[in-house]
Amino acid sequence: MLDIHMFSSATKVKGQGVGSAYMELVRLLKSHFKNEFKISVNQFGRADISHYHTIDPRFFLSTFSRRRGRKIGYVHFLPETLEGSLTIPQPFKSIFYHYVIAFYRRMDHLVVVNPSFIPKLIAYQIPANKITYIPNFVSRKEFYQKTPEEIAALRQHYQIAADKFVILGAGQIQERKGVDDFVELARRNPDIQFIWAGGFSFGKMTEGYQRYKKIVDAPPANLRFTGIVERSELVNFYNISDLFLLPSYNELFPMSVLESFACGTPVLLRDLSLYRSIIAGYYVGATDVDAMNQQIADLRQKPAALSYMQQQARAAADYYSEERLAEIWHRFYVDQAREG
Template sequence: MFSSATKVKGQGVGSAYTELVNLLREHFADEIDVQINKFSRSDISHYHTVDFKFYLSTFLPNRGRKIGYVHFLPETIDGSLKIPQPFKGIFFHYLIAFYKRMDQLVVVNPSFIEDLMRYGVPKEKIVYIPNFVSKKSFFELSREEKKELRKKNKIPVDKFVVIGTGQIQERKGVADFIELAYRLPHIQFIWVGGFSFGKMTDGYNELKKVVDNPPANLVFPGIVERKQMNEFYNLADLFLLPSFNELFPMSVLEAFSCALPVMLRDLTLYKSIIAGAYLPTSNVDEMEAGIKCLSDNKEKLKELRGKAVEASSRYSEEHLAQRWYSFYKEQTEMVK
């Protein structure tokens, strides 16, 4: 495994990488020897991030099958980071060159197969394996435990709480999340995450003003340790991710795993992976109407919760373990 994803906290790439390493070590410790960032002889070299030193390592002998994990494309970086020209163009060119150096690419959303093909990657070199989360990390707490959590965080038990998570940036739709807090002062809003890339973050100046001085019903706890995230999900009644562009957000899977009802901006790429498992919305007005409806209608909220639980079983660690094992086994056969 080659990755620097955990160096920057609060990003989904690091979560996906951590989940996969833990899965392999827990389920296949006797069959798969996992080494991290070591340039020794290997049957498979799985690249999770596109560091330049990793790119150079692909030219070394005894790399085995080179696997690239596609967590983002040039179009998904726009709206996340401010990269001035000509550096943006250079990086985008490098990113595609990195992917083309791989023997096999793994995408977390099938909609990205056609995007990669447009960049000149042959379809037979691309395979779809979805993200997943472990029930050991994200799970629903008991009703009493949830009450204690709210008490600890000074949130009334009967208060309707909406949570969003991820980096604070334009692409994530944080501005709409903030707008909803202003429109619905009787609802508690929490956005867990921060400016993982500092002032390079798109929309940093305007968003930072609100983070430093939010409305009374909006809280920004900042970037928290991953193990704390389970508590934040269990504090809430509804998970909302108003992103304008995503691959397969880990945060949605984490919410599902905690049996938390989910509302999303209805992106096309969601339709092939989690259609029917969330409440779709097109804009901030529909999000406002949806929150009002769910906060007043316990039956509809319960129905949405059931859909989250069902989706969680499809993207569980147990369900994906055998899929990853079979994939790696196929790759090692190609080395022989």
Template sequence: MFSSATKVKGQGVGSAYAELVQLLKKHFADDIDVQINKLGRSDISHYHTVDFRFYLSTFLPQRGRKIGYVHFLPETLNGSLKIPQPFRWIFFHYLIAFYKRMDQLVVVNPSFIKDLMRYGIREDKITYIPNFVSKESFFELSKKEKIELRKKKGISESKFVIVGTGQIQERKGVADFIKLARRLPKIQFIWVGGFSFGKITDGYSELKKVVDNPPVNLSFPGIVERGKMNEFYNLADVFLLPSFNELFPMSVLEAFSCGVPVVLRDLELYNSIIAGYYLPASDVDEMKVSIEKLAEDEEKLKKLHEKAVKASKKYSEDYLAQVWYSFYKKQTEMVKR
């Protein structure tokens, strides 16, 4: 494994990487020897981030099959980071060059296979394996535990709570999350996350003003350690992610795993992975109406909870463990040919 994803806190790439390493060590400790950021002879070199030193390592001998995890594409970075030209152009070309150095790419959303093909990467070099989360890390608390949790956080048991998570940036739709908080003053909004990349974050100046001085019903607890995120999901009556562009957000899977009803911006890219498990809304107006209806209709909220539970079973750790094992097994067999 090659990754620097955990150096920057509060981003989904780090979460996906941590989940996979944990899965392999838990299920296949006797079959798979996992080494982190160590050069040496290996059957497989799995690259999770696109560091230049990792790119250089692909030219060394005895690297085995080079696997690249596609967590983002040039177009998905729009609205995330402010990279001035010509550095933006250089980085985007470097990113595709990195992917082309791989023997096999893994995408977390099948809709991105065609995007990679447009960059000149053959379809037979791309494998779809969805993200997943562990039930040991993300799980639904009992009703009694949720009441105690709200007391601990100073939130009324009767308060309707909306939780969103992720980096505070334009692409995540945080500006719309703020608009909704202002338009729904009786509902408590919580956005868990921060400016992981500081001032180069797209929309930093305007968003920072609100983070420093939010409406009364909106709180920003900042970047929270992954081990404590389960509490925030269990505070929520609804999980809302108004993001404009994603691959396969870990936060949505975490919410599903906690049995939280999910509302997402109506994006086409979700159709091939989680259609039917969440409530889609195209803009702020639709999100507002959806939230109001869920706050007033307990039966509607219950049905959306049931869908979340079903989704969490579909993307379970046990199922994806076998998928990853089969994938790695196939790659090692190709090394031996």
């Protein structure tokens, strides 16, 4: 039995995808491979594999122990992807960015959730043969398509008319997520109900916090900010929505997109190159706010097109299923143990 130690503090901060991805993986391993893998969390005893999900300094120090076994690092971000997310004054920003790369270099192997990160890591002098791409996934038990009757009841609960077109966005409220475009689209479409599920996970450290706080406190009449939502309720918002919109400028592999797919909700995204390599054909792309506005109008006027994107969402959910990813993770850990 492989002794795998998980190291993470991601669940201390609610409303971020890193925590969701971490919890999904731990649950998958415990449910699928309980007779093959012994999973421990934040335990510093001897291990065959130590898998680091967050870059805490105490975790970094632990990598110098021979008891750690094979050291695996999960790459959820790079220094450049933090721009537009957090306000970190100099010289602390430079020090922190240097630390991030130093942490990744301490690993025996890295896992990225998007292949677009591989050349960027190589540019940081990390060998390509030390990097593996494994996509995120979500549990069908937590995120799933509800019945029409359940959806009708939920709309009534959230005081949304049965015939109202609803567009959902999700994630932390920050510039990088394209929240400004989401607000602008709400202003341009007063007859559509817009909902943003998420809040300020890092409080006043969030880039542009004061400006976004004013928007959240006084949004357009047709825009609802829910604040940070528990996953058990988030599934409801995907189900009552006709369209999921994520206008982010910079992403890895958003858990929110996978959650939307799992609920059968069509997806509209800013057409980033990183999406084309992982979910091409499963989403509607738009380059800017004007194009997003046009896509929204087209999908509303063409029910067949919206229905087709619902089918594509379900197809994407099948491809990024827990069952398929379980096999990939099993093979990865076994191979890494042999390398150790």
